[in-house]
Amino acid sequence: MRLERLDDLLVDWLPRQRWFAGKDRAIDAISVLYDTELVEGDPSLHHVIIAVRQAGGTDRYQVPLGVRSELPGRLEYAAIGQLDDDAHLYDAVHDPELTRVWLENMAGNVDAGPLTFRSITGIDTELDSLASPAEQSNTSLIYGDAYICKLFRRLTPGINPDLELSLGLARAGSKHVPELYGWFSSDLDGTLSTLAMMSEFLRSGTDGWQLAGTSVRDLYAEADLRADEVGGDFASESERLGAATAEVHRDLAAAFGTGEMPPAEVRAVADQMHARLVETCSAVPQLAPYAGRLTDAFDALAELERPLTVQRVHGDYHLGQVMRTDSGWMLLDFEGEPAKPLEERRAPAHPLRDVAGMLRSFDYAARHLLANGQAIGGDPDQLEFRAQEWADRNRAAFCRGYAEAGGTDPAANEMVLRAFEFDKAVYEVMYEARNRPSWLQIPLGSIAALSTRPESDYLAY
Numbered sequence: 064m065r066l067e068r069l070d071d072l073l074v075d076w077l078p079r080q081r082w083f084a085g086k087d088r089a090i091d092a093i094s095v096l097y098d099t100e101l102v103e104g105d106p107s108l109h110h111v112i113i114a115v116r117q118a119g120g121t122d123r124y125q126v127p128l129g130v131r132s133e134l135p136g137r138l139e140y141a142a143i144g145q146l147d148d149d150a151h152l153y154d155a156v157h158d159p160e161l162t163r164v165w166l167e168n169m170a171g172n173v174d175a176g177p178l179t180f181r182s183i184t185g186i187d188t189e190l191d192s193l194a195s196p197a198e199q200s201n202t203s204l205i206y207g208d209a210y211i212c213k214l215f216r217r218l219t220p221g222i223n224p225d226l227e228l229s230l231g232l233a234r235a236g237s238k239h240v241p242e243l244y245g246w247f248s249s250d251l252d253g254t255l256s257t258l259a260m261m262s263e264f265l266r267s268g269t270d271g272w273q274l275a276g277t278s279v280r281d282l283y284a285e286a287d288l289r290a291d292e293v294g295g296d297f298a299s300e301s302e303r304l305g306a307a308t309a310e311v312h313r314d315l316a317a318a319f320g321t322g323e324m325p326p327a328e329v330r331a332v333a334d335q336m337h338a339r340l341v342e343t344c345s346a347v348p349q350l351a352p353y354a355g356r357l358t359d360a361f362d363a364l365a366e367l368e369r370p371l372t373v374q375r376v377h378g379d380y381h382l383g384q385v386m387r388t389d390s391g392w393m394l395l396d397f398e399g400e401p402a403k404p405l406e407e408r409r410a411p412a413h414p415l416r417d418v419a420g421m422l423r424s425f426d427y428a429a430r431h432l433l434a435n436g437q438a439i440g441g442d443p444d445q446l447e448f449r450a451q452e453w454a455d456r457n458r459a460a461f462c463r464g465y466a467e468a469g470g471t472d473p474a475a476n477e478m479v480l481r482a483f484e485f486d487k488a489v490y491e492v493m494y495e496a497r498n499r500p501s502w503l504q505i506p507l508g509s510i511a512a513l514s515t516r517p518e519s520d521y522l523a524y
């Protein structure tokens with residue numbers, strides 16, 4: 064490919080992409096690390112990996128590029144620019160004529176330059192792809208209605224935890240993750256690094272955030288009924304989700320083993336929670352009134368005198384990461400928190416950390432309509448009370464399902480769970496202050512409610 068104009072075109076195009084992580088800084092330089100021509104001719108497909116230098120460091124991105132002598136109208140929205148008069152450059156993920164080569168290469172376990180394509184089962188190579196419109200930090204292609212292939216945009220050397228855990232869960236025979244079909248990787252700094260993974264597309268699935276939101280809307284539509292009295296009660300789904308979560312934790316433990324975190328390391332974890340609290344209180348003063356009670360919860364964890372059993376966990380667990388299908392709840396996206404370094408994301412943790420993540424999500428589902436100021440009539444105190452009741456009911460049901468299916472009993476480990484939940488809520492305070500200030504009230508409201516409750520009522524419903 065004639066690369067002379069490529070840098071200029073990408074400098075304009077990258078900051079407009081949802082997945083580009085460096086939007087807040089100027090791009091100092093772009094260099095092409097690999098350019099592998101996977102499809103020759105017109106159109107051609109260049110599988111390109113670039114390094115983008117910005118203040119604060121250099122990130123690597125995967126940018127599959129299509130080149131055509133003429134760009135048809137249906138691809139205009141994917142245009143990046145013209146390399147010369149007869150070379151139109153565009154985002155190849157939008158061109159099914161090109162994306163089919165990934166299916167063919169995975170099916171054939173092809174090696175092409177730095178790229179290796181692998182499959183673990185038969186793949187239909189005749190399917191057209193459509194890029195998913197979902198707001199996400201990567202790009203997913205849906206082939207027919209059979210496969211979903213997630214292309215990781217920002218690359219980290221090594222195996223992506225999503226692929227690593229999906230392979231382990233497949234080995235353990237988990238029934239709560241989509242079937243894995245294949246993946247491709249590239250050399251990066253001498254290490255084989257995941258570029259994409261392809262799984263079964265859950266065509267009958269609806270994500271948990273949408274389902275929980277519908278239940279909450281049902282509740283607010285009824286002036287006086289309690290969460291257990293409205294048609295859209297979600298508690299039995301929450302209980303089943305708890306059970307599915309425990310089963311996935313059991314399978315992760317079987318696939319990757321468990322370990323003991325000694326009290327000194329638990330203290331170090333509590334110290335990190337405390338440090339985050341201090342930093343967040345200075346950035347968001349509204350949190351300061353609760354600092355004392357939050358500190359008490361972190362201190363209680365620091366004083367734990369027994370080791371904690373740790374294992375690989377989901378790491379970024381919330382209602383947007385689970386789908387309800389005809390055959391039950393499925394868990395997605397085992398990447399961990401993308402902003403964290405890979406070693407931290409792969410480090411074993413206590414499974415109640417995931418439980419705490421989901422408890423936060425129930426609070427969010429209950430409170431987000433109120434925070435948005437959407438047209439819900441009624442007395443604000445009464446609405447707050449009803450939101451808390453919905454959250455408590457579903458939190459308790461989730462914990463019950465988790466314990467009954469063999470997970471570490473949340474009710475018997477409330478002190479540990481509370482510390483994880485408060486830490487996540489403090490993280491959310493910073494996250495919302497930076498990203499969605501109108502939602503700041505959600506984690507603050509939860510902290511106010513949970514921290515002023517007697518400890519013995521923490522999981523009460």
Ligand SMILES: Nc1ncnc2c1ncn2[C@@H]1O[C@H](COP(=O)(O)OP(=O)(O)O)[C@@H](O)[C@H]1O
Pocket residue numbers: 195197199200201202203211213241262263264265266268270383384395396398
């Ligand atoms: N196997 C699947 N079947 C159907 N939809 C899926 C599947 N995997 C992901 N999705 C949809 O794509 C969205 C983004 O997927 P996710 O793996 O969370 O990507 P990202 O890591 O980029 O956020 C999910 O919220 C879900 O709606």
Ligand SMILES: O=P(O)(O)O[C@H]1O[C@H](CO)[C@@H](O[C@H]2O[C@H](CO)[C@@H](O)[C@H](O)[C@H]2O)[C@H](O)[C@H]1O
Pocket residue numbers: 200272379381382383400401420423424425427428491494
């Ligand atoms: O899914 P991501 O890894 O991008 O996680 C980030 O964004 C999440 C928002 O989508 C944010 O989650 C918070 O909001 C959710 C509702 O939008 C709620 O269900 C979660 O419980 C709540 O934490 C997450 O914190 C952030 O890291």
